Amino acid sequence: MxxxxxxxxxxxxxxxxxxxxxxxxxxxxxxxxxxxxxxxxxxxxxxxxxxxxxxxxxxxxxxxxxxxxxxxxxxxxxxxxxxxxxxxxxxxxxxxxxxxxxxxxxxxxxxxxxxxxxxxxxxxxxxxxxxxxxxxxxxxxxxxxxxxxxxxxxxxxxxxxxxxxxxxxxxxxxxxxxxxxxxxxxxxxxxxxxxxxxxxxxxxxxxxxxxxxxxxxxxxxxxxxxxxxxxTGIGNCHVYVDRAADLDKALAIVLNAKTHRTSVCNAAESLLVHAEVADAFLPLVVAALQHADVTIHGDPAFQAHEGVLAATDEDFGTEYLSLDISAAVVPDLDAALAHIRRFSSQHSDAIVTEDQTAARRFVAGVDSAAVLVNASTRFTDGAEFGFGAEIGISTQKLHxxxxxxxxxxxxxxxxxxxxxxxx
Amino acid sequence: MxxxxxxxxxxxxxxxxxxxxxxxxxxxxxxxxxxxxxxxxxxxxxxxxxxxxxxxxxxxxxxxxxxxxxxxxxxxxxxxxxxxxxxxxxxxxxxxxxxxxxxxxxxxxxxxxxxxxxxxxxxxxxxxxxxxxxxxxxxxxxxxxxxxxxxxxxxxxxxxxxxxxxxxxxxxxxxxxxxxxxxxxxxxxxxxxxxxxxxxxxxxxxxxxxxxxxxxxxxxxxxxxxxxxxxTGIGNCHVYVDRAADLDKALAIVLNAKTHRTSVCNAAESLLVHAEVADAFLPLVVAALQHADVTIHGDPAFQAHEGVLAATDEDFGTEYLSLDISAAVVPDLDAALAHIRRFSSQHSDAIVTEDQTAARRFVAGVDSAAVLVNASTRFTDGAEFGFGAEIGISTQKLHxxxxxxxxxxxxxxxxxxxxxxxx
Structure with missing residues (x-):
């Protein structure tokens, strides 16, 4: 040899x-x-x-x-x-x-x-x-x-x-x-x-x-x-802020999901906001994210706010793993579901809503390893789930x-x- | 077009x-x-x-x-x-x-x-x-x-x-x-x-x-x-007749597992007999299998009986799906486990024994989808298990x-x- x-x-x-x-x-x-x-x-x-x-x-x-x-x-x-x-x-x-x-x-x-x-x-x-x-x-x-x-x-x-x-x-x-x-x-x-x-x-x-x-x-x-x-592990995770969201909870969840730790697969990479709460929520969330040094890649509605960059489809498909987030306003829950179906990596997607019907519809319609209601995507984790040990996070459906x-x-x-x- | x-x-x-x-x-x-x-x-x-x-x-x-x-x-x-x-x-x-x-x-x-x-x-x-x-x-x-x-x-x-x-x-x-x-x-x-x-x-x-x-x-x-x-579905299934087997049960199980239906994946394809019961069991099982038109491909101990063909390693590795069976005498339970480890397709393998320790050892040592004790391999089946419907029998370990x-x-x-x- x-x-x-x-x-x-x-x-x-x-x-x-x-x-x-x-x-x-x-x-x-x-x-x-x-x-x-x-x-x-x-x-x-x-x-x-x-x-x-x-x-x-x-x-x-x-x-x-x-x-x-x-x-x-x-x-x-x-x-x-x-x-x-x-x-x-x-x-x-x-x-x-x-x-x-x-x-x-x-x-x-x-x-x-x-x-x-x-x-x-x-x-x-x-x-x-x-x-x-x-x-x-x-x-x-x-x-x-x-x-x-x-x-x-x-x-x-x-x-x-x-x-x-x-x-x-x-x-x-x-x-x-x-x-x-x-x-x-x-x-x-x-x-x-x-x-x-x-x-x-x-x-x-x-x-x-x-x-x-x-x-x-x-x-x-x-x-x-x-x-x-x-x-395992690719996470293009979404937070969807519903028409019936408690906007204080929404703001806390978006910030936590995006900024608590950016390099991990359960960090949020994309924000969707129902059109009916856009006027109230966008100024708050844009300011809070920017205050936390997050760069927003937004659709035209978000771009109306200073410092927001234009988002492409590539942005919506990207797992940034950094202080970046893509963001869009959607006309309704079904549009949010369609967007998530198109871009999600099926890891963890969250809805913020006080509306039980909307929550049920989101849970049923989002085909991801974890679907969260009024909770940060960061909770998708073996330790948080009480498993005691985790070998990884499976994003496949088999086994x-x-x-x-x-x-x-x-x-x-x-x-x-x-x-x-x-x- | x-x-x-x-x-x-x-x-x-x-x-x-x-x-x-x-x-x-x-x-x-x-x-x-x-x-x-x-x-x-x-x-x-x-x-x-x-x-x-x-x-x-x-x-x-x-x-x-x-x-x-x-x-x-x-x-x-x-x-x-x-x-x-x-x-x-x-x-x-x-x-x-x-x-x-x-x-x-x-x-x-x-x-x-x-x-x-x-x-x-x-x-x-x-x-x-x-x-x-x-x-x-x-x-x-x-x-x-x-x-x-x-x-x-x-x-x-x-x-x-x-x-x-x-x-x-x-x-x-x-x-x-x-x-x-x-x-x-x-x-x-x-x-x-x-x-x-x-x-x-x-x-x-x-x-x-x-x-x-x-x-x-x-x-x-x-x-x-x-x-x-x-x-799904490749079944090179074994029946091992232990030293402590009830030979009447063993005979019934071998015959059922081999001849009840030959073209199915849970049919037995190989018979292993503990040396201590070979003298008593081989004449019975050879006669019964031959009476049922089964061709036996045996090791030298089986070849001592008329009409038994010589088995090669290829025989022991073959899923016949026909009225053929490979057969060997093994010195002890561990030798049976080693044989099964080498040749089994990990579908269904059975032990016939009245000895609880031998049964436990066989169950623990055989790495197959189903391990049967004093029962025919033919029971590995969704309908028999009470599932009501079956899409197939998985022989893999994932999912x-x-x-x-x-x-x-x-x-x-x-x-x-x-x-x-x-x-």
Whole structure:
């Protein structure tokens, strides 16, 4: 074997780690909650004990990123600190505290012929995670996968390769120290796109792929993968202020949804206002948004206000992830529904209204993972929903939709028990 | 436009029906159960009223298939009779009698901050069905999709094109007669593989594809589709006769699982026998299977019996769908688990044992959609499970696993209700 790794070599290497993950997954699927929690707590302690190693490796990544001219926000996401390592450890402890989804009986009955039917949660088997910059995802994903009984293959970004390598080494050592097969947590070998390609084609080896990151990454995985994919996280989220809105609530919700944190998928990117309240609401919301340094890309009604830029269809289709918002006045609720149907990424869309009929119509007519009534889009979140842990927010309709906690990281099987039953 | 339909024309035509399905799905998603049931009953009546038309069209398909030299079993699956049309109508009535999955609250709670959280079943939107010969699937799939609030695009086999065209016309007329948009049920235009290709690439237009048919069809859809797929139906099912088996039960279960109906995915294809009961059981089971005209492809222990052919690894990996069974003696339960892990298609695998520990170990160690204890694999079936209707049996782990009824034909969304809540 030469120093140069070709695509074929990468494929072989990736399939080899996947094969080992499959082997390890058989034992993990049979592990008790106590065994899994012990491993999670050992991982948390090991991260704290070896935080110097982790931070040293991370410093290499940060130095490399800075030397390569990465923008400050990317470098910030890459950077680990004592606090961030402590948060990773706490995340693993939190997951240890959550109920084990494996073995939960989802439905059960005794059939007319006496057969006992139970549908029981079981792990997927092997989960592949493909994600960008933030190295804390490495520990978070490993913890959630382990607790749900899944072996995990982690393919982080090459910019975080030193951090990820050390974090995974620490987690593996900790798993082994309490008797688990270390191969339940593995880094996918290879820095190039070849290793992502190999993972996407590892059908039969990998049960599900979860891409987390920007729109480009997610699209390429969704389109190129023969392994089943759970699509996550693009959020072109709307707030619709109805004719019957309480305008104080509306103002608070729009501001919170847009400005509370701009870089996240549940931030609002578009504002729709019913024509009947436009005269009253537009001056308020334009002033408040501009006071919060938000740039408004508006339709002609919004453009009548100073400082509002002209919005194009592209604006209405854009997930800004910045202090920008598109805005339009709509003649009625149905027009708002039509606009959302056209432009929403089906993540989270909110209505502000005191009118029960309008709220029901909006909830029924908006086909998104989360539909919010008189609440900020920022609430679409596993922690806010009380899930305790979140592997991502699914924007697809198959398997899981919205924030995914531990139960969403499982499949089920039917257990049918008889006493010699035949047909 | 010329007479010749090119791939591009087909793509355009398929996307056009998909676009119309999407439009129609919005209204269907908001339809009440009463409205949907009225349409299902109208469809059932229309099939009976117009059965002459259906049978005439079917006769064309049968004549064409016979002239083309199709084997008798294929022609039989293609052929409709008065009884089969009546069964299609009854199937639609049965679906009308089932509860509406749409709107079911899967989970709900009030969060600490007072937000009300509900996870509610909603339709997928547009479902694509790709299936082979049997034209009754056309009515079955249309009924299940309609009841679950989904518009359906039906891509049957070209051998059934005349039957399918008339059945779909009858169903559409019936839907329209009770005020539904007829485009909730559409035939996918085009007979060539181009139309299947176009359907597989219609991401954004079609929410889920369900292939039903032979292994080749399913593999090509699973590997080629960018639309999310629910994989169905390949069943290389095992019966393992444990050391602690009641041999009378074992004999009845093996015979039933193999011979009750051979052409179905839940038929047994492989028999494993614990070495400790081989001397007692092999003579019985070999004689009984041979008496039922079953050809046994056995390991050396089975080959000691007259008329048993030698089994290869290929035999153990084969879904025969015929009066053939592969058979082997295993030294212990773990060897049975290893064999099943290697060869099972993860559909349905059964253990026959009176030993509770062995049963638990088998249930935990076999990673299949259904694991049966002292019961025939033939019970893995939506009707047997009491689902009332079945669109297929999923052998994948994402979204649905095992027999899929109406709830499996839905997604969910989160409805979050506040009173001006912000973070």
């Amino acid at each position: 030469t120093q140069d790794t070709t695509g074929d070599d990468t494929t072989r290497d990736v399939l080899e780690v996947a094969r080992r993950a499959r082997e390890a997954s058989h034992g993990l699927a049979l592990s008790t909650r106590a065994e899994k929690d012990r491993a999670l707590l050992a991982m948390a302690s090991a991260l704290l004990d070896r935080s110097d190693e982790v931070l040293r490796a991370n410093a290499e990544d940060v130095t490399r990123a800075e030397a390569g001219g990465s923008p400050a926000n990317i470098v910030d996401r890459l950077r680990l600190t004592d606090e961030r390592v402590a948060a990773m450890a706490q995340g693993l402890r939190d997951v240890a505290g959550l109920p084990d989804p494996v073995g939960e009986v989802v439905r059960g009955s005794t059939l007319a012929n006496g057969l006992e039917l139970r549908q029981v949660r079981v792990p997927f088997g092997v989960v592949g995670m493909i994600y960008e910059a933030r190295p804390n995802v490495t520990a978070d994903a490993a913890g959630i996968c382990l607790k749900s009984g899944n072996a995990v293959l982690l393919r982080g970004s090459s910019s975080a390769r030193s951090s990820n390598a050390v974090i995974v080494a620490v987690l593996r050592d900790a798993a082994a120290s309490v008797g688990l097969d270390a191969d339940v947590v593995q880094l996918v070998p290879g820095d190039s796109h070849d290793s992502v390609d190999a993972l996407m084609r590892a059908r039969g080896y990998v049960d599900v792929l979860i891409p987390r990151g920007g729109a480009g990454l997610i699209r390429s995985v969704v389109e190129g993968s023969t392994v089943p994919v759970i699509e 899981a939709r919205g924030p995914m906690g531990l139960p969403e990281m499982t499949s089920t099987k039917y257990v049918v028990t008889g006493s010699g039953h035949v047909r | 010329t007479q010749d339909t090119t791939g591009d024309d087909t793509t355009r035509d398929v996307l056009e029906v998909a676009r119309r399905a999407r439009e129609a799905s919005h209204g269907l998603a908001l339809s009440t159960r009463a409205e949907k049931d009225r349409a299902l009953l109208a469809m059932a009546s229309a099939l009976l009223d117009r059965s002459d038309e259906v049978l005439r069209a079917n006769a064309e398909d049968v004549t064409r298939a016979e002239a083309g030299g199709s084997p008798a079993n294929i022609v039989d699956r293609l052929r409709l009779t008065d009884e089969r049309v009546a069964a299609m109508a009854q199937g639609l009535r049965d679906v009308a009698g089932l509860p509406d999955p749409v709107g079911e609250v899967v989970r709900g709670s009030t969060l600490a901050n007072g937000l009300e959280l509900r996870q509610v079943r909603v339709p997928f939107g547009v479902v694509g069905m790709i299936y082979e010969a049997r034209p009754n699937v056309t009515a079955d799939a249309a009924g299940i999709c309609l009841k679950s609030g989904n518009a359906v695009l039906l891509r049957g086999s070209s051998s059934a094109r005349s039957s399918n065209a008339v059945i779909v016309a009858v169903l559409r007329d019936a839907a329209a007669s009770v005020g539904l948009d007829a485009d909730v049920v559409q035939l996918v235009p085009g007979d060539s593989h181009d139309s299947v290709d176009a359907l597989m690439r219609a991401r954004g237009y079609v929410d889920v594809l369900i292939p039903r048919g032979g292994a080749g069809l399913i593999r090509s859809v699973v590997e080629g589709s960018t639309v999310p797929v629910i994989e 649905a696993r095992g027999p899929m009824g109406l709830p499996e034909m839905t997604s969910t969304k989160y409805v979050v209700t506040g009173s001006g809540h912000v973070r």
